[in-house]
Amino acid sequence: MSTDILNDEYFMKAALQEAIIALEKDEVPVGAVIVYDKRIIARAHNLTETLNDVTAHAEMQAFTSASDFIGGKYLKGCTLYVTLEPCIMCAGAAYWTQIENIVFGASDDKRGFIKNRDKIIHPGTNIKGGVLSKECGDIISNFFAKKRELKNK
Numbered sequence: 001m002s003t004d005i006l007n008d009e010y011f012m013k014a015a016l017q018e019a020i021i022a023l024e025k026d027e028v029p030v031g032a033v034i035v036y037d038k039r040i041i042a043r044a045h046n047l048t049e050t051l052n053d054v055t056a057h058a059e060m061q062a063f064t065s066a067s068d069f070i071g072g073k074y075l076k077g078c079t080l081y082v083t084l085e086p087c088i089m090c091a092g093a094a095y096w097t098q099i100e101n102i103v104f105g106a107s108d109d110k111r112g113f114i115k116n117r118d119k120i121i122h123p124g125t126n127i128k129g130g131v132l133s134k135e136c137g138d139i140i141s142n143f144f145a146k147k148r149e150l151k152n153k
Contacts, residue, residue, distance in 0.1 A: 035079045042065035
Protein backbone atom coordinates (compact mmCIF):
# COMPACT_ATOMS: atom_id res chain seq x y z
CA MET A 1 0.00 0.00 0.00
CA SER A 2 1.31 3.42 -0.90
CA THR A 3 2.40 5.34 2.21
CA ASP A 4 0.97 8.60 0.86
CA ILE A 5 -2.55 7.40 1.68
CA LEU A 6 -1.50 6.27 5.15
CA ASN A 7 -2.45 9.54 6.80
CA ASP A 8 -4.42 10.66 9.85
CA GLU A 9 -7.77 10.11 8.13
CA TYR A 10 -6.78 6.59 7.06
CA PHE A 11 -5.87 5.58 10.60
CA MET A 12 -8.87 7.37 12.12
CA LYS A 13 -11.10 5.33 9.81
CA ALA A 14 -9.50 2.20 11.29
CA ALA A 15 -10.34 3.54 14.77
CA LEU A 16 -13.91 4.20 13.59
CA GLN A 17 -14.16 0.55 12.51
CA GLU A 18 -13.32 -0.39 16.10
CA ALA A 19 -15.99 2.02 17.36
CA ILE A 20 -18.52 0.24 15.16
CA ILE A 21 -17.52 -3.09 16.72
CA ALA A 22 -18.11 -1.55 20.15
CA LEU A 23 -21.50 -0.24 19.00
CA GLU A 24 -22.49 -3.71 17.82
CA LYS A 25 -21.68 -4.98 21.34
CA ASP A 26 -23.80 -2.20 22.90
CA GLU A 27 -20.64 -0.62 24.30
CA VAL A 28 -20.02 3.12 24.19
CA PRO A 29 -18.74 3.35 20.61
CA VAL A 30 -15.16 4.49 21.02
CA GLY A 31 -12.41 2.90 18.98
CA ALA A 32 -8.64 3.21 18.96
CA VAL A 33 -5.63 2.07 17.01
CA ILE A 34 -1.95 2.53 17.72
CA VAL A 35 0.41 3.03 14.81
CA TYR A 36 4.16 2.57 14.61
CA ASP A 37 6.08 3.30 11.42
CA LYS A 38 2.84 3.66 9.42
CA ARG A 39 1.69 0.20 10.59
CA ILE A 40 -1.22 -0.55 12.92
CA ILE A 41 0.19 -2.52 15.85
CA ALA A 42 -2.90 -2.46 18.08
CA ARG A 43 -6.68 -2.25 17.57
CA ALA A 44 -9.16 -1.83 20.39
CA HIS A 45 -12.59 -0.60 21.41
CA ASN A 46 -14.46 0.01 24.62
CA LEU A 47 -15.11 -3.12 26.66
CA THR A 48 -16.41 -1.61 29.90
CA GLU A 49 -19.75 -3.45 29.74
CA THR A 50 -18.34 -6.70 28.38
CA LEU A 51 -15.64 -6.90 31.06
CA ASN A 52 -17.66 -5.13 33.77
CA ASP A 53 -14.62 -2.89 34.20
CA VAL A 54 -14.79 0.92 34.24
CA THR A 55 -11.15 1.09 33.15
CA ALA A 56 -11.63 -0.96 29.97
CA HIS A 57 -11.63 2.07 27.69
CA ALA A 58 -10.51 1.69 24.09
CA GLU A 59 -7.26 3.55 24.77
CA MET A 60 -6.37 1.38 27.76
CA GLN A 61 -7.00 -1.78 25.73
CA ALA A 62 -4.89 -0.39 22.89
CA PHE A 63 -2.00 0.54 25.21
CA THR A 64 -1.91 -2.99 26.59
CA SER A 65 -2.04 -4.56 23.14
CA ALA A 66 0.65 -2.26 21.71
CA SER A 67 2.94 -2.80 24.69
CA ASP A 68 2.55 -6.55 24.25
CA PHE A 69 3.36 -6.22 20.53
CA ILE A 70 6.44 -4.09 21.16
CA GLY A 71 7.56 -6.10 24.16
CA GLY A 72 7.92 -3.09 26.41
CA LYS A 73 5.87 -0.56 28.33
CA TYR A 74 6.97 2.58 26.47
CA LEU A 75 5.31 3.51 23.21
CA LYS A 76 7.89 6.00 21.94
CA GLY A 77 7.53 6.61 18.23
CA CYS A 78 3.88 5.49 18.31
CA THR A 79 0.67 7.37 17.56
CA LEU A 80 -2.67 6.73 19.25
CA TYR A 81 -5.70 7.36 17.03
CA VAL A 82 -8.92 7.45 19.03
CA THR A 83 -12.40 8.47 17.97
CA LEU A 84 -13.13 10.48 21.14
CA GLU A 85 -10.88 12.83 23.09
CA PRO A 86 -9.33 10.72 25.84
CA CYS A 87 -10.58 11.11 29.40
CA ILE A 88 -8.23 12.07 32.20
CA MET A 89 -7.62 8.41 33.11
CA CYS A 90 -6.58 7.51 29.57
CA ALA A 91 -4.53 10.68 29.20
CA GLY A 92 -2.72 9.78 32.41
CA ALA A 93 -2.01 6.31 31.05
CA ALA A 94 -0.78 7.92 27.81
CA TYR A 95 1.64 9.94 29.93
CA TRP A 96 3.14 6.79 31.43
CA THR A 97 3.48 5.13 28.00
CA GLN A 98 5.40 8.16 26.71
CA ILE A 99 3.47 7.84 23.45
CA GLU A 100 4.69 10.32 20.86
CA ASN A 101 1.39 11.44 19.34
CA ILE A 102 -2.31 11.44 20.20
CA VAL A 103 -4.78 12.10 17.40
CA PHE A 104 -8.47 12.18 18.29
CA GLY A 105 -11.69 12.70 16.40
CA ALA A 106 -14.51 14.20 18.44
CA SER A 107 -13.92 16.48 21.42
CA ASP A 108 -15.36 15.57 24.81
CA ASP A 109 -16.18 18.80 26.62
CA LYS A 110 -17.45 16.99 29.72
CA ARG A 111 -14.77 14.36 30.38
CA GLY A 112 -11.92 15.10 27.96
CA PHE A 113 -8.39 15.90 29.07
CA ILE A 114 -7.60 18.94 26.89
CA LYS A 115 -8.45 21.49 29.58
CA ASN A 116 -5.78 19.90 31.81
CA ARG A 117 -3.34 18.74 29.14
CA ASP A 118 -0.27 20.47 30.59
CA LYS A 119 -0.73 18.64 33.90
CA ILE A 120 -1.50 15.23 32.41
CA ILE A 121 0.20 14.63 29.07
CA HIS A 122 3.90 13.80 28.77
CA PRO A 123 5.80 16.89 27.60
CA GLY A 124 7.12 14.95 24.62
CA THR A 125 3.64 14.03 23.35
CA ASN A 126 2.10 15.94 20.43
CA ILE A 127 -1.68 16.37 20.33
CA LYS A 128 -3.95 16.77 17.30
CA GLY A 129 -7.73 16.87 17.49
CA GLY A 130 -10.61 17.09 15.07
CA VAL A 131 -9.64 14.35 12.58
CA LEU A 132 -12.94 13.08 11.11
CA SER A 133 -14.64 14.86 14.01
CA LYS A 134 -18.12 14.73 12.47
CA GLU A 135 -18.03 10.99 11.85
CA CYS A 136 -16.50 10.30 15.25
CA GLY A 137 -18.97 12.61 17.01
CA ASP A 138 -21.99 11.28 15.15
CA ILE A 139 -21.46 7.64 16.14
CA ILE A 140 -21.30 8.45 19.84
CA SER A 141 -24.09 11.07 19.74
CA ASN A 142 -26.40 8.64 17.95
CA PHE A 143 -25.56 5.90 20.47
CA PHE A 144 -26.55 8.05 23.45
CA ALA A 145 -29.62 9.46 21.68
CA LYS A 146 -30.83 5.89 21.11
CA LYS A 147 -30.12 5.02 24.76
CA ARG A 148 -32.15 8.05 25.94
CA GLU A 149 -34.96 7.15 23.55
CA LEU A 150 -35.14 3.59 24.90
CA LYS A 151 -35.03 4.84 28.48
CA ASN A 152 -37.95 7.22 27.88
CA LYS A 153 -40.20 4.53 26.42
